[in-house]
Amino acid sequence: xxxxxxxxxxxxxxxxxxxxxxxxxxxxxxxxxxxxxxxxxxxxxxxxxxxxxxxxxxxxxxxxxxxxxxxxxxxxxxxxxxxxxxxxxxxxxxxxxxxxxxxxxxxxxxxxxxxxxxxxxxxxxxxxxxxxxxxxxxxxxxxxxxxxxxxxxxxxxxxxxxxxxxxxxxxxxxxxxxxxxxxxxxxxxxxxxxxxxxxxxxxxxxxxxxxxx
Ligand SMILES: [Zn+2]
Ligand SMILES: [Zn+2]
Numbered sequence: 001x002x003x004x005x006x007x008x009x010x011x012x013x014x015x016x017x018x019x020x021x022x023x024x025x026x027x028x029x030x031x032x033x034x035x036x037x038x039x040x041x042x043x044x045x046x047x048x049x050x051x052x053x054x055x056x057x058x059x060x061x062x063x064x065x066x067x068x069x070x071x072x073x074x075x076x077x078x079x080x081x082x083x084x085x086x087x088x089x090x091x092x093x094x095x096x097x098x099x100x101x102x103x104x105x106x107x108x109x110x111x112x113x114x115x116x117x118x119x120x121x122x123x124x125x126x127x128x129x130x131x132x133x134x135x136x137x138x139x140x141x142x143x144x145x146x147x148x149x150x151x152x153x154x155x156x157x158x159x160x161x162x163x164x165x166x167x168x169x170x171x172x173x174x175x176x177x178x179x180x181x182x183x184x185x186x187x188x189x190x191x192x193x194x195x196x197x198x199x200x201x202x203x204x205x206x207x208x209x210x211x212x213x
Pocket of ligand 1: 056058132151
């Protein structure tokens, strides 16, 4: 997998352009905003975007989805349908967080745990990881040991759980029992901040490393 992280929005959300080096087919993961930066990256890399992928329905991840997908003529895939209330509330989110008006939408395809998404010759496994939001999904390229985890896990931290339908115990369970078993070697791009690996977080992240936790 080849990829380029594009920090977008006032929340410095890690929108990621991922592509198959063999076919140069690409996907944009979590286009929260700053569409001109995303379009610039697509043009610079010379890749063919075929889809928009969403980890969850928060505005800093999903805000530019409808506009970008229409502009590129591609579908929006994900998250899990349990996040529909967040997408339905995108306009309220834009007012609450001071974003310019965003276009509401429903994805072309909801995702379920265990499904797969193709990007060229890359296969991404879909892992449903509720806790930060109920419909949060993570995309894992097992062949290349690379994951897009959104706001589930960060270097040294975990996602917030104080939003509606957030739940701390559920989030910890998602990380420990769904992500970490995928293997220490898996490198991940989180929704915010620097990259890390599951192994590094399993050993050092204070929220999920304790034997007692
Ligand atoms: Zn979020
Ligand atoms: Zn976020």
